[in-house]
Amino acid sequence: MVKAEKEGLVDAKTIRIVAYLVPAIGVQPGNPKRIRSLADLGNPGVKIGIGNPEAVCVGLYAIELLERNGLLNVVRKNIVTHAPSCAATEGLIALKKVDAVIGWEVFSKWNPGKIETVFLKPNEVPRIAYIPAAVSSYTTDRASARKFIDFLMSAEGRKIFTKWGYAVTDGEIRKYAPKAVVGGEYALPRNWNTP
Amino acid sequence: MSSRGSSTGIAGERAFKLATLSALAILTLFFVGIFVSLAAYTDWTTFFSILASKEILGAIRLTLGTATMAAAISMILAIPAAYALSQTKFPGKDVVDTILDLPIVVSPIALGAALLVFFNTPVGLGIENNLIKFVFEVPGIILAQFTVINALAVRLLKATFDGINPRYERVGRTLGYTKLAVFFRITLPLSRNGLLASAVLTWARAIGEFGATMTLAGAMKTKTETLPVAIFLNLATADVEKAVAVVFVLIVIAAGALMVLRKMTVKREVV
Numbered sequence: 038m039v040k041a042e043k044e045g046l047v048d049a050k051t052i053r054i055v056a057y058l059v060p061a062i063g064v065q066p067g068n069p070k071r072i073r074s075l076a077d078l079g080n081p082g083v084k085i086g087i088g089n090p091e092a093v094c095v096g097l098y099a100i101e102l103l104e105r106n107g108l109l110n111v112v113r114k115n116i117v118t119h120a121p122s123c124a125a126t127e128g129l130i131a132l133k134k135v136d137a138v139i140g141w142e143v144f145s146k147w148n149p150g151k152i153e154t155v156f157l158k159p160n161e162v163p164r165i166a167y168i169p170a171a172v173s174s175y176t177t178d179r180a181s182a183r184k185f186i187d188f189l190m191s192a193e194g195r196k197i198f199t200k201w202g203y204a205v206t207d208g209e210i211r212k213y214a215p216k217a218v219v220g221g222e223y224a225l226p227r228n229w230n231t232p
Numbered sequence: 233m234s235s236r237g238s239s240t241g242i243a244g245e246r247a248f249k250l251a252t253l254s255a256l257a258i259l260t261l262f263f264v265g266i267f268v269s270l271a272a273y274t275d276w277t278t279f280f281s282i283l284a285s286k287e288i289l290g291a292i293r294l295t296l297g298t299a300t301m302a303a304a305i306s307m308i309l310a311i312p313a314a315y316a317l318s319q320t321k322f323p324g325k326d327v328v329d330t331i332l333d334l335p336i337v338v339s340p341i342a343l344g345a346a347l348l349v350f351f352n353t354p355v356g357l358g359i360e361n362n363l364i365k366f367v368f369e370v371p372g373i374i375l376a377q378f379t380v381i382n383a384l385a386v387r388l389l390k391a392t393f394d395g396i397n398p399r400y401e402r403v404g405r406t407l408g409y410t411k412l413a414v415f416f417r418i419t420l421p422l423s424r425n426g427l428l429a430s431a432v433l434t435w436a437r438a439i440g441e442f443g444a445t446m447t448l449a450g451a452m453k454t455k456t457e458t459l460p461v462a463i464f465l466n467l468a469t470a471d472v473e474k475a476v477a478v479v480f481v482l483i484v485i486a487a488g489a490l491m492v493l494r495k496m497t498v499k500r501e502v503v
Contacts, residue, residue, distance in 0.1 A: 091453070092468035118368040118450035121468060133352055134367055230453060 038169040039222050047171035051182075055189050056203035057210035057219070058166040060098050061142040062155040063130050070136045075102070075161055078137055079111035086129035086138045089119040090225055095126055098166060099139035101223045105163045109229070127152065141166070142213065146202025162214035164221065168203075267483070274476055282477040287454060288462065292481060295458040298370065299438035302377035306385045306434050311427070314389035315415070319398075335383040343379050344447025347372075372449035373456055377438040385434045392426025393419070425497045432493040436486055459485075 041047045064072050070083055078085055088096025096119060103109040117135060120126040127144040129135045131151045138144075145154040170189055172182040188194050195205045204210040207219065282288055317329060335343060350356045351367050359366070366372040396419060404414040420427070442460035449456040451465055459482050466475040 089451070089453070089465070089468065092465070117452075118456075119452045121451060121464075132348065134348070 038171065039220065041171070046174050048174060049171075051170075051172040051186060053170050053186055053190050054167045055170050055194075056168045056198045056205050057207065058141040058143060058168065059204075059210050059213040059217075060095075060102055060139060060162060060164075060166070061144075061157060061213075063127065063138045063140045063144045063152045064155055065130060065133065065136065066150060066153055068153055068155065072137050072155055074155075075106055075108060075157055076111075078103075078115060078139075079108060080115075083115050083137060084117045084135045085112060085115045086118050086120055086126060086135035087116055088123060088126045088140075089121055090229060093120065093122055093126065094166065095123050095140055096120070097223060097225060098164065100225060100229050101163060102139060102157075102161070104226060104229075106161050113230075143202050143204075156213060159214045160216065162217045164223065165210055165214055165217045165219045167220055169220075270476055270479060273472075274480070275473065278473055279477050279480070282474050283481070287457070288474070288478065288481070290454055291457045291459050291462045291478070294370070294373070294456075295439055295460075298373045298458065299377060299435055299441075301374045302381060302438045303385075303431060303435035305374070305378055306382040306438075307427075307431055310382055310385035310389050310430070310434075311420075314386045315393050315419070317386065318390045318393035332383055332386050335380055336387065340376075340380050340441060340443030340445075341447055342443075344376055344444035347376065347379060347444065347448045367448060368450040368452065368456065370449070370456060373445050373458060376444035376448045377441045380441050380444050381434040381437045384437060385430045388430035388433065389423075389426060392423045392430070395426070396422050428496050429493060432489050436489040439485055440482060 038047070038052060042049050042052065062072060062075070062078070064070065070077075070080070072078065072080075072083065077083070087099040088094070090096035090100045100109065103112050118129070120129055120138075123141070124147075126138050126140050127147055129138050130144075131148050137155075142154050142156070145152050170186045172179060172186065176182045198205050313332070317325070317332070348367065351360055364371050366375050400418050400422060401414050404418045405411070409417065439458075440460060441458075442464065445456070445458060446461060446464065451457070451461045453465060457465065459478050462478045463475045463482075466472075466478065
């Protein structure tokens with residue numbers, strides 16, 4: 038959304054935060070590979086999946102997380118594939134194709150029983166993500182667009198997000214990472230994909 | 233009545249010719265239009281620098297290597313299988329025929345999903361853990377391509393073997409050739425055009441394979457990035473120029489393969 042605002046693709050005055058996302062590790066039910074921390078992702082023989090860092094936000098967050106914690110070079114050799122979307126990243130665990138993914142905490146609520154969340158240490162999380170909404174600059178029906186965003190932000194809209202496991206307030210997500218930045222931008226290091 | 237018949241006959245013939253030629257022209261223009269619009273979109277200096285990039289050169293190498301492997305394995309299995317299907321009668325032949333035809337009509341992504349699920353079964357896991365890793369690895373690309381193209385190879389080769397007059401083989405037998413010698417010295421040489429056509433077409437189809445490859449081998453940049461996967465990845469990051477450059481590479485390879493095929497098979501007909 039920061040990029041969209043910069044490039045004038047959305048009406049900046051209409052930007053609202055609908056829900057917050059905190060990065061976490063997703064593992065197979067029962068955590069058979071005993072992954073307890075970010076560093077465990079570098080253990081020999083652990084198969085890791087992440088979103089495609091160049092195209093999927095959760096993949097970009099994964100690289101930032103690893104880089105900030107000095108684990109990028111150790112964990113990279115265990116990354117066996119890149120998923121084309123957030124849902125596909127979660128699917129890697131649901132389909133039992135990898136031992137762990139770096140995803141969102143909310144993944145475990147999408148497919149209960151098929152994925153378990155391993156929370157990161159609060160100081161390991163550099164950034165909290167969010168799901169924003171805004172009126173597109175190309176809209177042909179501004180009134181309806183605004184109405185939809187108003188609905189997302191209404192008590193009724195928030196109830197739907199809460200029902201499906203999303204944190205809708207800054208406070209709820211803060212407990213996982215009190216010092217993390219909310220939103221903003223991270224530039225992928227040039228050599229992220231090469232040792 | 234006969235003169236009226238012949239006059240409407242001539243008019244009808246013209247109308248028929250016009251209709252068929254129009255359809256041909258529309259189809260040709262459709263594809264020429266697509267290629268021209270691609271060419272118009274391309275900035276040729278960036279095109280060549282993209283082509284020379286490590287990512288795209290790697291994708292070309294990976295694609296040619298995996299497709300050649302997949303086509304070779306397909307041909308080695310499809311030649312005897314198609315021969316058996318063409319020349320042998322056995323109970324349940326229709327069922328076998330249908331099963332082998334399925335991959336032609338089933339969507340490649342469905343085949344990829346089926347393979348992905350297969351590798352969750354005890355047998356599949358045994359193969360993954362003890363023999364070769366396919367899921368998210370380069371052998372998975374070859375397996376995905378093979379799964380999609382082998383039906384095409386069997387189909388083309390069966391048609392070829394069906395077209396061979398069995399008298400040649402019988403004459404070979406009466407002159408003292410063994411069944412094996414007949415196959416290698418009479419049947420295969422007579423099938424030269426069909427063999428070439430199925431080899432080239434299955435190879436070219438393997439190069440373009442995307443759905444099964446993406447599902448089984450994943451789409452990881454520089455690791456399982458074949459040319460079609462490169463198009464997908466670059467469209468996902470809105471790098472349209474790079475995607476278009478790869479589209480051109482695929483078109484050039486396909487056109488080259490078809491031209492080689494035409495040349496090699498026409499020669500034989502002239503002789």
